[in-house]
Amino acid sequence: MSFSTLGLSQALLKAIKEQGYTAAYPIQEQAIPAVLKGSDVLGIAQTGSGKTAAFALPILDLLQKKAASRNRFVKALVLVPTRELAVQVEETFYNLSIHLPQKVKTMAVYGGVSINPQMMKLSGTDVLVATPGRLLDLIDHNAVKLSEVEILVLDEADKMLNLGFKEEMDRIFALLPAKRQNLLFSATLGGDVKTIVDTQLHNPLTIEVEAEASVPELIDQVAYQVSTEKKGPLLRYLINQENMQQVLVFASSIRTADNIVGKLKKNGIEAAALHGDKSQGARTEALKQFKAGKIRVLVATDLASRGIDIKFLPYVINYELPRSPKDYVHRIGRTGRAEASGKAVSLITPEDAHHFKIIQKKMGKQVTILPTDEIDLQGV
Template structure:
C-alpha cells in the first residue's frame, strides 16, 4: 500500500515520499481514507503510531485541493503539553514544506509570552496546533477566531483530561461551529474520555491501533531488587557499568528530581532535573542538551515528561514506580521506538514489590527479579498495600478522607 493509493492529492503524496515516508502505518491506512470522506474518527493509538500524519494529511489535502468550505482557520489540533504542541506542529510543517501551495501552520502554548504568538497569527493561519489554555487566551485577545473551523483534532485526549483541561475543552467546543469534522485520538479510554468522545463524535469510524505493528517493541524489561535508600548509588553504578550513553530516569516528585540529579552531578555524571516548575526556556534548553548528548541523564517527573519525544533513547529507568500500569506502559514506551531496541529498568524494593506485581499482572508479563552484587536488599516488606480497582495503587499513607473519618469516629468514642 502507498500513500497515493489512500486518495491523497498527487502533489501531497509526492511531498510525503520526498520526506521519506514509504508506506502508511496501520493507523494511517485506516484513518486517512475515512477522514478524506469527511467522517468523524475515533482512534485508539499510542504515541509513535504515526497518528500525526493520519490526521494532518487529510486536512492538508482539503486545503490544497479546493475542497475547503470556509475561510479562516481550517484545522485545529488540541494537545496536552507544550512539548507535544511543538512536536506535532513541526511534523505538520515538515509535511507541507514541499508543497507548491503554501499552507500556514501555527503553534501556540503557555509558559511563554503571548505576544510573538499573536504576531505570528497576523494574516491568519490554516492549521493551529495549541494547548487549550493558550488557545483560549488567543481567542480572548482577538488574535484568532474559531467560528469557521472545519476540523477539530483532539490528540492524546486521555492526557488532556488527566491534566485538567475539561473546562477549557468545553469552552473551546462552544466557540466552534456545530457542523465540523472531529478526529479523536487517545491511548486509553477511561469513562471521562468515553463520555467526551460520545458527546463530540457523530457515527465515528472506529480505529484500533494501540499495538501498531504485528510485533511488540523490542524493549528488554528488567526489575532490580534494591532497598530504597540505595537506589541512587545503584543508578550511578549501572550508568557506569552498563555504559549507558543517555538515560531517562522517572521519579515521583519535583524534590526527587532535583535531589537525584544533584547526587549524580556530585559524582561526575552529567545529569539534570526536569519537572513542571521549569520555565519554557529552561525546558527547551535542558531537552536540547539531552537530545544532543551534552546531558547523559534526565531525571524527570511524569507530568514534565509528557509529550517529549527523544529519538533513539536507549534506556529508561523507573527510579520510583509509576502509580498505574498505564503510566508504566507510557514510560517504557519512550525507548525501543522506530525499530530500535531499548532497555527499561525498574527499581523494586520490599515495599513496592506488590505494586510491581500489579503492573506485571496488567501487562500479562512476568519480569524476572535481579540482584546486583553489593546492592542486595536487606529491608523487609511492610504491611501489604491494597490495589485500586481503577488501576492505581494505594500507598500506606492515609488519605485526607480517611483521616477525617478516623477523627470523627474518635470524637464519637470520646463523647
C-alpha cells in the first residue's frame, strides 16, 4: 500500500520518498491511520517490521496541529530499553520531520553519559526519546516535566521489563496525565506486558505481525558444520572468500565478542565490538563507522544490537546461535530489508545441531547445512 493513502501530510510524504521508503509495511498500514485518529494502539511485532515509522510519522503529523510545547514540558514521550534504540528512534524522527512547516524538536536521552549536557539541550523539546532510568534522573533534576504529555510510546516494552525497568516504568506512569494517547509495541505479550496493556491502554487497536512474517524471502540462509576450534578461522575464511564488506556478527557473550574482534584485527580485517561494557561514546562511534563502511565487521551481543537499523545490510553471521528461535529470526531479519537481498550465515558445531533443528522447525524453513572438511583453513 502507498503511504499517500494513509492520511499523512505532503511534507511527510516528501520526506518518506527521500528516505527511500516505497510501500508501507503491514504494521504501518494499520497503525498510522489509527494514531492519526487519536486511538490507542497495541502492536505485537519484531524489530524490522517497520514499527518506528509506524508511530513516528503520525506523531509528527499530530504535533503539527498542536501548540508548541512549553519549555521542558514535552508533548510526546517515547520510552525505549537501550541507548542504541534511543539514538535510532531520534534519527528516524529527525529524518522524517525535515520538511515540516512547524519544526519539531526531538531529543534522545540515556544513561552512560554525563547528564548535564542533556539537561542543557532539553529546552524546547517536543518529542523526548528516553531510557527509563535516565528519564527519572532528569525529572529528579527538574529538567523535564511530564504533566503535559499527550502521546506516550512504549517501544519494545518486553525488553524494558526484561531489563528490570518495571519499577521505573510504574513511577513514570504515575507522573503522566490520565488523559493521553498510548502506543505500545512489543515482540511478545507476556504477563507484565499484558498488565501494562490492561492498566494503561484504552480500547486499543491490536496489530499483530507474526515473527515469521518479518523474515523476508530475500534472505539467503546457509549454515556450516564446524568444530568449535575452527570457528574463528572459518569466519575469517568466509569474510575474505566472499569479499564481505559490511558484516554484522552475533556472539553470545561480551568476552567472545572481544576475542573475535581481536583475532579479526590481528588478521588484517578491520572490526569493532558492540556490547554493554563499551562506553556510550565508543558504541556510538563503532556504529557510525560501521554504517559508513569504515569498519568491515561489527561484532555484537544481542542486547547491544537493539536499535541497529541499517537499510541495506548485506550480511549477518551467527558465530554462536541465540537461545531462542525468535531471537534467531530477529538477528537474521537485520538483513534482507528495504527490498534488498541479504545473506544470513550460521556456524554450527556438533553441540548446536539439535538446537538448530528446533530453530528451523519453529521458523518453518529448512536451511542448507554445508560441510567444511575440505576447506583449507591452515593459516587463515
